[in-house]
Amino acid sequence: MNLRALTRGDAAVAGAAVLLFIASFLPYWTLSCSGAYCANIDTSQNAWSTALFPILPSIYLLGIAAAALILVQRFQGPAAANRQVLGLRLDQWGTAFAVTALWTSIWALGGGSTGPSVSHGFGAWLGFISLIVLAGAAAAGPLVPALKAPLVTDRPAVPYQGGYPVPGQPGQPQPGQYGYPVQGQDPNQAPAYGAQPGGYGYPAPGAPGQAQPGPHDITPAPAAAQAAPAPQPAPAADFAPFWFAVPAPRTLAPKDNPVGAPVGELVPGTWYLAVEQRGTALVAQLQDGTQGLLADTSGIQRG
Template identity: 50%
Template sequence: MNIRSLTRGDGVVTGAAVLLFIASFLSFRSYDCGSSINCPKEPIGWKPELFPVLPSIFLAGIVAAALVVVARFQPEGRKVIGLGLEQWGIALAVFAAWSSLWTIFGGPDVDQISPGVGQILALIANLVLAVVAALTPRTPALKAPLMGAPQPAPAPYGAPQGYGYPAPGGMQPGAGPSPYGAQAPQATQPYGAQPGPAQAQPQAGGAPAPQPAAAAQPAPAAGGDFTPFWFAVPVNRPLFAEDGSPNQIAELAPGTWYLAVEQRGQALVAQTQDGRRGLLQDTTGIQRG
């Protein structure tokens, strides 16, 4: 479960569900008894005499919010009776808002009875819940991640470091700068000369000076010429077991950099922040660091 999969819309939906839960314990109806001493006690949403207020307004809205949020942690394409969990949550949220609207305008036709604080807050919470849940998949501002990627601690002299971020200048993992920002020593070339093998310098008497043996070239890395790189996904993508089985071990979320350590055909072996490795089968639209 990756909490970074949650969106801003999910945060609003969760807040509306909390408000709805609080409203269920407040007075659902208000009585204007004047100077009468026999004024009935204002009921809350959990009172049996208000049935079906509890299941159709309060519980329906809370369950709808739970379905929308839980859908973020489920693999893409998983459906229940032909609909995804988010779609079921949106439908239930619209039902709860519709029930709240009819209840507040179609209550008992008595002058002394008016909507209570709990009933008014329930209507507001269910309307916000239904609208945001329906607009989140289609609104970029609501689809944005709720939590940004973690910022690494600054290194000395302001050099960025930390897991999950590509090195400056496109350097690959493991190729960090020299201590205190010093560059590796390089052989100087005469002005305008093309890089190439070192030329023999004449000694006294015209004899060329002996040249050192050429430095040995490092052997190519095993497994081909693949070089690890950082990447980010445009939408939530499931990460399956590295052995190719259909078991999902994690979910990659937008706004976070992950490390690709191996390529298998069109798929990538990716490593998460906590060190888990798995197979990313859908690599379309990924952004390389």
């Protein structure tokens, strides 16, 4: 169950279902009666009254069932995108039920009164308004961008304090230290990772007691070792980490092997951190700290 997969349209569907349930207990019919003979007459009836059957199942319960089907489909996430019942997905059945309940409610409001003293109560009108919202949100939810936006995001309230180094930030590696690339350095050159001359035990040139290589002491490396792997796209020099969401499920490839087996999957409705840019691709970080290469960055929503 993925709660972050819910959208604003799903929230409108759930709210309309709650109002519809409340409306079922409010008076559907009201009777204007005065005099002593009215003492034994029920002046109002709600949808649960057997005298109003089938108002309850054809309007109220059908609308609540429609909302339940839509929300169940959303809770299941992308894994249920192709699951169908009699040729339709659960959310498609829910949309059809919502429209049917609204159509029945319109006909019920248009007739059925037996005289000028009988009128529809607040429960009938509140149920009608709830079904308008329910059917509208169900039909327009997948189409309107404002309703497709995620309802819950996991964007933190404070700036990200993870391990991605920012040049110049206190406590973070500076250019030239711990392998962090120096401005203008060849991006294909392997970083030194602290192997600076004279620093952290690395021998400085000409240090006493250290043997210096002679002109004939250098052994050529084998041809296989000299063959360098294909260079990866260089990280963008002016890149800053940012949060983003994907419009559809997308897989993450290994950072150093774009054609390798996927290391994770990005799903809509969840915010992920982009920690590096390699050409048009992004290195994304999952909630468990796993990092991978997102090759398809089309249509992503930046936070």
